[in-house]
Amino acid sequence: MNNNNEDIIQNDETAAKPPKDVLSELSNMDSLSQYLKSTVGKREGRAIPPLDKWHPKDVADMDLVIKANGEWWHEGGQMTRESLVSLFATILWKEDNNGIIEYFLKTPVQKIRIQVEDAPLLINDVGIVNEGNNRWLEFTTTTGDVVRLDDEHTITLKAYNPTDNDTIDQQTAAINTENSQQTAIDMQVRPYMPVRNGLDALIGRNTFYHLTEIGELTEQNGETILTLQSGGKSYELSMPDSNARSQS
Template sequence: MNNHENPSNSAKETAQADNKNLMAIAQYLKDGQFGHKKSIPPLEQWHPKHCGAMDLKVKANGEWWHEGQLIKRQALINLFSTVLWKEADKFYLKTPVEQIEIEVEDEPLFVNQVDEIQIEGQRYIQFTTTTDDIVVVDATHRIFMREFAGELRPYVQVRFGLNALIQRATFMHLVQMGELTENEQGQAQLSLKSGNLHLQLDS
């Protein structure tokens, strides 16, 4: 008996299972036509069993990696982003029949566009993510600052406890929409208004 064969076989079987799970989720989403950029399944209504973890990682820079390989197909990333779920500070891909844990370094969503829109005569801030989520800033979708890896970063609340990192170039455009002042400690403070919501962000 070769003792070196078992770990290798086990790793191979795990990789095959991960690939099968990932493709099964992709096929389910396509069959259910949940891949449309504005179509988010009713994840809060689903209560599947936990089915372990797969080797899928969303890095802090926005890259998605599976089995050590960079996922380059944006359409596939967009598809999987629709079933992202957060529970007890862990991240999952969730369908009606299974909930599989994945690794997320910071947050799984990323804002790359900001616009000013008019709704019933009021001006709102609207974000678009790299996965085609549309987020209008309001009382349940607030902008906030949080530290990651020693750096203060801006985020916006999206859905189901998920947040999106506002990427640097987009944040610069956001700054231009607001007013920069100083707080009592002499730190820069950004004041923003979206509808009736007033926000102050310390940097």
């Protein structure tokens, strides 16, 4: 569902290289934004660059964090310009370096390392699309990605381990009673969906709740089974009762 339009992205690294003084400043928010806008040209819709064909050697760091709730924070302040966040989201890149997952903003000439507390993308909407005889579940992220539930884009539940930067989760985990601790653990089981280039998206609480209304919930052997129909196929998501309650 993503439009990888190579015609509007310069794939020639030599042609895309900025002057050396600009390269040294790409880890600066304004410089990176100006560089991206100058190299992508005119866009029809939302194009994702061919990141897999870019192999920059230069690596820098930026004080940018994608929070567990999907917010982007730069140098301690929340980024509120949606157009800028969406632009940067098109160059999000994930790498597994000897078992250590790292995230970057990737350009043809430089990779800029950033921090991600949970998933780099957030799904905040789901709808039903009818095409011919098929009925698809279509998901949209806050930064404009659109993906359908199919064999390559399935939903899974994963345990989320709070980071030191997540103040709310720290406070929740600090509750001393056994029942409250169990509730805190249950609340950290979250639904995710692959989107592109190895990037996962967290399905927001309200969106997941809407899914339970769209699909069919049944009880089997003490578990809640959510069955979803998309593209003429059935997809089942098995959830312990406590996790199902924590998502509602």
